[in-house]
Amino acid sequence: MGIEGEDGHVAEVRAEMVANVWKVVTVEGEQVSADATLVILESMKMEIPVLAEQPGTVTKLAVAEGDVVQEGDLIAIVE
């Protein structure tokens, strides 16, 4: 889940499907490892963890618990 930034250092993490934001696990400024859970989405009674694809700092967190995200919506930026 997510689209790699062009320079390889900035990764935009985007929603793969329409879903509700169940839990926000990370905070802006946090150092995360690759595969760290950033946010847990919920869709159709299933929990879908959204993972960081690369290690780095969460420089932007674009969602809050209870939000509804559409396919392609920005969830977070890790750089």
Next chain:
Amino acid sequence: MIESLLVANRGEIARRVLATARRMGIRTVAVYSEADADLPFAREADEAVLIGPPPPARSYLDQAAILDAARGTGAQAIHPGYGFLSENAGFARQAEAAGLIWVGPPPAAIEQMGDKISARNMMAAAGVPVAAGTPEPVTDAASAVAAAAVIGYPVMVKAAAGGGGIGMSAAADDAELRAAFETARSRAERFFASPDILLERYVTAARHVEVQILGLASGRVLALGERDCSVQRRHQKVAEETPSPGVTPELRGRLQAAAARAGQVVGYRGAGTVEFLLDVDSGEVMFLEMNTRLQVEHPITELVTGIDLVEQQLRIAAGADVSFQPEDVQYRGHALELRVYAEDPRRFLPSPGTITEWAEPAGPGIRVDAGYAAGNQVTPFYDPLLAKLCVHGTDRDQALRRARDAVASFRIAGLKTNLPFHADLLDSGVFSGGDYDTSVVSRLRP
């Protein structure tokens, strides 16, 4: 008889219950959330009442809003479908206190079977076989490890109040068990508002076989054949068939007797399902749980018996006789149900979206219980079930052939569905040969 009925559910099951009620001349009331205003069930009822916003907690689980809708429309009875409030004894009691006929078992039976630990204990005491497991809730990871030492690995970890496979996982050693325990615990608190966890022996090669029961107004409990529900992903059923290719006539007799006994023990009334695990290697059967409501896969029992189970539910709730002679029930042919889910057919991830095309298969032996139509939006708020494609044949081979044709001609566009998975399942040697167990989906999608 019942003259007016409110269906406290949505999608295909609301539509299916409404259809039988209409055929019986009963005035029908649907309740719907803001997300479901355009769905067929809300449009086909005589009256439809908006009960709240899309999240289930604010609509289909809002007991006060549903009881208000019943009062406002003068509904005489309430049918809960499956899921949502169907196994909520408190809601059943409130409905009865409000003077409504509850189309379901007595609230006490719901309560007794709602907790998997007390259900297991009750069944064991009544001589119904259960798997080795914990007779009391397991409260922490250390006690789980201690219990597993007695039961023996692998073990299954479950939420006592759970359902739908949520929070359930198998563990093969202490480390896996600790992780499984924590997962089950957090899921149990979140989804079922009860932290109670139980452990059971995990049967490695198992079939999941259940028996349809019908508790009559007279107190007698009938067993109406079995359904094989071994085709599962994430512990949730994807396809079912009756009769089960893994059940011999001798085993069927044992299953039916155990299921009827289970129903009698709790004073069951109406339609219910007793689930068993069948150990493929030893031939042993073990009680899993009782579902105190209409089951999703009930249509395949209807196809082979010719009995409308919803009609029987409504008759029994009204204190009337069922429409058939219990001694004369005949089982004809073979039936399959394929659950059509809004999910990608490889990883089974949810795929909400707008349905741009919807064309159902038709023909001899084909029945489609659909919750949606072209133009409808499938939202992330509810489960992914779009429709149940049910097929009846004079034998299993004919049912399989009809199912393959039906899957190929079912046209749904605008979102991903698992129809391609069903095509693969029906073509696979392991399923078509009949000799499969609960690992069949992971074998087809390693």
